[in-house]
Amino acid sequence: MPKLPGINHLDAVRALEKAGFRVARQGKHIVLTDGTRILTIPRHDPVNAFTMGGIVRDAGLTIEEFRKHLRCASSPRLKMGYKEHETVVLTRDLPKHSLRTGDLGTVVQVYSLDRFEVEFVRARGQTQALVTLARNDLRPVRGRDMIAVRQV
Numbered sequence: 273m274p275k276l277p278g279i280n281h282l283d284a285v286r287a288l289e290k291a292g293f294r295v296a297r298q299g300k301h302i303v304l305t306d307g308t309r310i311l312t313i314p315r316h317d318p319v320n321a322f323t324m325g326g327i328v329r330d331a332g333l334t335i336e337e338f339r340k341h342l343r344c345a346s347s348p349r350l351k352m353g354y355k356e357h358e359t360v361v362l363t364r365d366l367p368k369h370s371l372r373t374g375d376l377g378t379v380v381q382v383y384s385l386d387r388f389e390v391e392f393v394r395a396r397g398q399t400q401a402l403v404t405l406a407r408n409d410l411r412p413v414r415g416r417d418m419i420a421v422r423q424v
Contacts, residue, residue, distance in 0.1 A: 276324040276335065279342070280317050284324065287341040288313075291333060306331075353407060354379045354388055360410040361417065362392075369401035370424045376413070377403075395421060 285295065285302055293304040293311060302313040311327055313319065319327075328338045354360055362375045371392055381389035386407045392400045 276319075276328065276338070277321040278318045279321075279324050281313050281315055281319050283342060284313055284319055284327070287338060288327075288331060290341040291331060291337070293331065353382060353385045354410065354412070356380065356382055359413050360388075360390060361413055362390075362405075363409055363411050366401070366403065369403055371401055371403075372422075374420075376419065377410075394424065400424060 281302065285304065288304050288311065289295075291306075293306045293309075296303045296305045296310070300315060302315060304311045304313065309331060311331055313327065314323065325335070328335060331338070333341075356379055358379045360377055360379060362371055362373055362377060365372050369392070375392055377390040377392040379388050380391045380402070383389065383404070388405055388407070388410065389402065390405050390410065391402050394400050
């Protein structure tokens with residue numbers, strides 16, 4: 273089985289998404305599916321070379337095909353920005369919109385590597401604010417984040 277040394281687990285997930293897989297669930301491992309196959313990616317870096325080779329084989333890809341997807345998925349655009357429909361956390365207060373640090377939003381439009389349209393909604397689904405923000409105004413959701421409810 274060919275080796276794929278030094279693969280970051282998130283880069284592997286992005287490459288497999290490029291190959292048509294989608295994340296089905298996440299926990300200690302990330303489970304992906306294409307509707308037929310189910311793949312499990314361990315959440316540690318780097319993923320063992322033999323493990324990664326087996327995952328690629330189970331995905332029905334050749335090593336060359338996976339490396340091609342990996343090159344596309346590891347582009348600076350994906351590493352530096354956010355994707356549409358990604359949940360993000362606000363890193364500063366926006367009193368004009370009644371938003372506070374820690375509020376969750378969803379990226380609804382990517383304008384550039386550094387500019388994003390983010391929607392913030394109330395608990396019942398009504399839009400609280402639709403704001404264009406810079407990358408440094410946001411951070412990704414982390415596994416230990418807690419969701420809280422507050423009055424607006």
